[in-house]
Amino acid sequence: MSSPSPCPLCDSTPERMFPQAHDWLVRCPRCRLGFADPQPTDAQLAEIYSAEYYSQFGYQQGAADAALARIKRATYGRFLRSAEKFTGKPAPGRPRRLLEVGCGLGYSLLAGEARGWEVAGLEPHAMAGAGLPAHLAAKMVRGTLDSYRPPEPLDLVSLIDVIEHVRDPLATIRQAADLLRPGGVLMLATNDVTSRSARRLGPRWVHFHRAHLWYFSPATLTRAVEKAGLTPLGVRTAWRVYNLQYVASILATGANFPLARMMARLSLKLTPRFLRLMSWPPLPEGMVVLARREG
Ligand SMILES: [Zn+2]
Numbered sequence: 001m002s003s004p005s006p007c008p009l010c011d012s013t014p015e016r017m018f019p020q021a022h023d024w025l026v027r028c029p030r031c032r033l034g035f036a037d038p039q040p041t042d043a044q045l046a047e048i049y050s051a052e053y054y055s056q057f058g059y060q061q062g063a064a065d066a067a068l069a070r071i072k073r074a075t076y077g078r079f080l081r082s083a084e085k086f087t088g089k090p091a092p093g094r095p096r097r098l099l100e101v102g103c104g105l106g107y108s109l110l111a112g113e114a115r116g117w118e119v120a121g122l123e124p125h126a127m128a129g130a131g132l133p134a135h136l137a138a139k140m141v142r143g144t145l146d147s148y149r150p151p152e153p154l155d156l157v158s159l160i161d162v163i164e165h166v167r168d169p170l171a172t173i174r175q176a177a178d179l180l181r182p183g184g185v186l187m188l189a190t191n192d193v194t195s196r197s198a199r200r201l202g203p204r205w206v207h208f209h210r211a212h213l214w215y216f217s218p219a220t221l222t223r224a225v226e227k228a229g230l231t232p233l234g235v236r237t238a239w240r241v242y243n244l245q246y247v248a249s250i251l252a253t254g255a256n257f258p259l260a261r262m263m264a265r266l267s268l269k270l271t272p273r274f275l276r277l278m279s280w281p282p283l284p285e286g287m288v289v290l291a292r293r294e295g
Pocket of ligand 1: 007009010011014028029030031033079295
């Protein structure tokens with residue numbers, strides 16, 4: 001295998017993290033950023049993001065899925081609350097504008113609207129906006145940050161579980177920041193490679209798979225937003241609302257834990273529907289980083 005590319009944050013030469021289990025995974029010895037090296041090719045990524053990849057998150061329904069909408073809306077609502085501490089109050093006659101990048105089915109827009117935001121969603125996947133009421137589906141744009149230009153500068157741009165998927169996270173953060181007004185806030189949520197579960201599970205951690213190209217920690221994600229020219233406002237634990245259907249569907253397709261996969265499949269089969277779809281109290285999973293555009 002060719003020697004890995006230098007760490008994009010500190011230029012050090014990374015080391016293989018788990019040479020036996022994941023020979024594509026490296027970690028910077030200095031800043032601890034983890035990343036895929038080499039990254040999968042476009043063709044490999046297309047295969048990874050096949051119908052099955054999305055079905056694990058509930059995309060197979062396509063149409064409205066009330067239970068999935070409930071948990072996504074509750075989770076994004078919690079994230080928004082922490083961002084609103086920094087975006088300030090809406091001025092009279094001027095709405096606060098937010099863009100959710102990679103918003104999937106778009107259920108997060110329900111939370112934004114409920115909290116008084118003027119919302120827009122950006123999503124390359126074909127199912128973008130499926131299941132949203134028509135007036136919100138109309139706020140969805142099929143595409144990526146490469147081509148999107150908002151009509152007005154934004155108060156908030158959020159990327160929830162997106163940054164670990166992109167080829168060049170620093171470039172993506174800069175693109176997102178360019179859409180903000182001065183003083184506007186960027187919100188990034190992703191998994192945390194230094195979390196207790198990551199440390200405990202080692203190579204079997206659920207997030208170690210080929211769709212994830214980057215593995216940040218609070219320190220490395222803070223460094224990334226700084227490097228992209230933003231002022232970090234803090235890192236907090238991401239509290240997320242799940243239900244059994246959602247969690248078991250992800251575990252049922254995971255490759256790192258054969259026993260968990262089997263249990264998940266069984267629980268999907270045996271648990272009554274109302275229990276599968278009941279929202280759980282919020283659980284800590286990953287982190288949220290907030291940063292401000294100054295100029
Ligand atoms: Zn580094």
